[in-house]
Amino acid sequence: MTPLTQAPPLPSPFPPSVLAGSHAGLAEVLATLAEAIDTASTARRPAGPLPAGTPAEVLAAAAAALGPAELPAEGLGTKAALQLLVTVLVEHGIDLSHPRAAAHLQPPPLAVAVAADTLASAGNASLDTYDSGPSAIAVERWLIGVLIHLAGLGERADGVLTPGGSLSNLMGLLLARDAAALRRGIDVREHGVGALPGPVVFCSELAHFSTHRACAALGLGEAAVVPVPTDERRRMRPEALAAALAGLGPDRTPIAVVATAGTTDFGSVDPLPQLAEITAGHGMWLHVDAAYGFGALFSPRLAGHLAGLELADSITLDLHKIGWQPAATSVLLVSDTTAFTALDREVAYLNPTDDSEAGYDGLLGRSLQTTRRPDAVKAAATLLAYGRTGVGRMVDTCHDLARYAEGRILAEPELELVAPAELTTVVFRYRGSGTTDADALNGALRRSLLESGDALIGRTEAATAGPGSPRRVCLKFTLLNPTATTDDIDGLVDTVLHAGRTCERLIEEDAA
Template identity: 85%
Template sequence: MTPLTEVSPVPSRFPPSLLAASREGLAEVSAALAEAVDTASHARRPAGPIPAGTPSDVLAAAAEALGPAQLPAEGLGTKAALQLLTTVLVEHGIDLSHPRAAAHLQPPSLAVAVAADALANAGNASLDTYDSSASALAVERWLIAVLIRLAGLGERADGVLTPGGSLSNLLGLLLARDAAALRRGVNAREAGVAALPGPVVFCSELAHFSVHRACAALGLGEAAVRPLPVDEHRRLRPAALSAALAALGPDRTPLAVIATAGTTDFGSVDPLPEIAEIAAGHGIWLHVDAAYGFGALFSPRLAGRLAGLELADSVTLDLHKLGWQPAATSVLLVSDTTAFAALDRQVAYLNPTDDAEAGYDGLLGRSLQTTRRADAVKAAATLLAHGRAGLGRMVDACHDLARHAERRILAEPELELVSPAELTTVVFRYRGTGRPDSADDLNGALRRRLLESGSALIGRTDARTAGPGSPTRVCLKFTLLNPTATTEDIDGLVDTVLETGRTCARLTEESAA
């Protein structure tokens, strides 16, 4: 056998720049991004926020640009691969930085967040264990501490990042379920939903659909959700909640009350102090879905709308909405760190007890995930770079745009304002001249025509236009999350909607004739 000292070293066949975390790799990333930016400057960017054409045409063009759907025998190389994908994404994708991109709670990403995300991706940390992340753990704990203070949750509070608001709501309801089981003296992790006969979750009729999905995923069933009516301001009625709780029979287990701080369509905030008082009086977990509205806390003008948030047992917040982060950057905050106890796991190859006692531990016990990327890095970079005041100015700028859109809609006889600018959304309708149901068809056609032309990207929803109890109608929606847009841009967007509405109305009349 040849002695080890006599074995000649074999040089690697791969350069150090192959791996992003190396010094050479980081330089390669920087150079590759610079080349991609140069490619983007030469690509044929659509004139509007979305490529013109039908979905089948646009997707077919993108697929053709990518080439045959087969793994190449030999790679194209870094430069060619990035040039190809940059061209596809720019020429056939949406541009959220365009001032007429106003469809969803999907903001343009901040430059500092994208740069920090690239840095985090190069390190490829995972937050489950210390030896998978090290410093990334400190970044997430710093971010959670900052958000806890912003929410006013207190010294025992804790939190964790998740892959989106739907998953934050799921985790919040899981913790609520386990807290309800503990009140009954059982371990829900071991006994399952059988420990909770007749589970009930209360929320407003405008709560996010992820509440229903979460109940289904937890084995409670979607029928466990009890939607309650809202008032004329589209906020959950505390009296309705009190009445529903009083009507529960002994065969029912109230698990949680879900309050919404920023409904998706209207930005309305449920009366948190009143709801918190009712929930506390019945010993029920209060979860606040502030996925949209939490960003209002950055703004001195709007922060007061979230008064009572500090009374919640758990809070969902999405920094990929009013935080301008690349998706997804969601967080679940809890008022008491012991709420995470049911998630705790000891796994021999991840966090054995003696390692954990010596400090070599991670965040496995706060999440439903094992591998979990360092999303906190991009958010921490944003908070450090812009601070509360800088982010507050961005929130106020978007709120100002929404209020301008509201005034402009009110001034147009052809448009009907359905919901004012609570945060950064405005819901409205193109009136038309026929029956309400024909106006529904007209509004749907109007939005599709805008999409096909590529001239504007606006939202659509169903809403009651004549108060509680009235029928829902097809409505249009501006979701304004671009702080660099101007009031002139909003005027142009409204003008485009009006022009397109007139065209659709004329075509409808001609086809009817």
């Protein structure tokens, strides 16, 4: 056999345009994509935010459009493949930019962010090492610097992007756990959590469930979580926290207090200055889950809600909630960069000491991930494009829409306001005539909207008659579309009222 080195040059069977790094290649596929989105959006997009039909019907229609789950022997070509997926996603998927899409903390992403995300994907840089993408590192450091200033943290602060608020909370608690263990002379990283006696993490009874999951994943156990009661405005009661701490025996290790700045359903913010005073008094870590609420800082009108945030040891913030980024754009900030020491790793193929000492270092030591997407690029593009004023105006617009929805709900005798608009959510119930079980009626109402596809609203449970009262099924608007208007809110409320009346009639007919 002729050695390869002596063989005639081997031409590649692929032209450079198959790669995103080639201008021609990217321009061509992006033009195809824009054209296909355009056609799909005018032609067969569902009238509401969701396609009409039961889940089985909608999923079957999307599967049928995709065709059999078989790898084609010969490809369809980029144009046909993209057109097929545009059809599946646009005709059978969710439209978050629809003014009646108001279910989750899942905003319609900004066009500039999506374009910048494509740019980031085209480069495919990674954050772990210098030689995986120096400019991506610079962009992430820029974004972290901007967010540190916004949060009011000091000179020693630092941060990192993560794949979601749940993971930012996990990392915050990981750093808190390791710091608490070190104070007791235990190296958890080396020896595991077994030697750590009775770990305890305090959070409000309304904290996001990711705190519980993080405790399970970190080996602390969900039993480590001590829920602290909330007041009538759904904020953690500091005196209840202080009492719970005072009652801890010497066999327990207090790890952290997780305060919430923007509860998922109500947008309520725990009293951060008082909680910070308590944690400081006990030498405890204060983690603030501001996944939802951090965005309020862009608005001069709402920023005061987050007073005391600068006292946190770590902060979770999600720009894929208030921030209008495609998921995921989550950030963990820490008040002191040395907290990241717990994540340090020296790996021969990535960051050997002599390379690091010579400055060829990346961000491996700030993350649990190795390969890490440059998610900061889309957020940086957004903040540069709109500035604090532009993003703040989007926040204010959504807050105004929530306030308007609150007023409209209060004015409707068939609706009951459960929680007013703190940020951009409003929780309420359809009252019904009293003859139908209101919990079942509200559940059925929401499902009927999902099936008709007319509106996408949220569902939750809340103590409707004050702290400690029974939890009832509620409905929720999460308003994150800054292009929506008060007319759209009227349309949303009218759609809910119509669905409520229809559901109640059907339930009564069924029972008769």
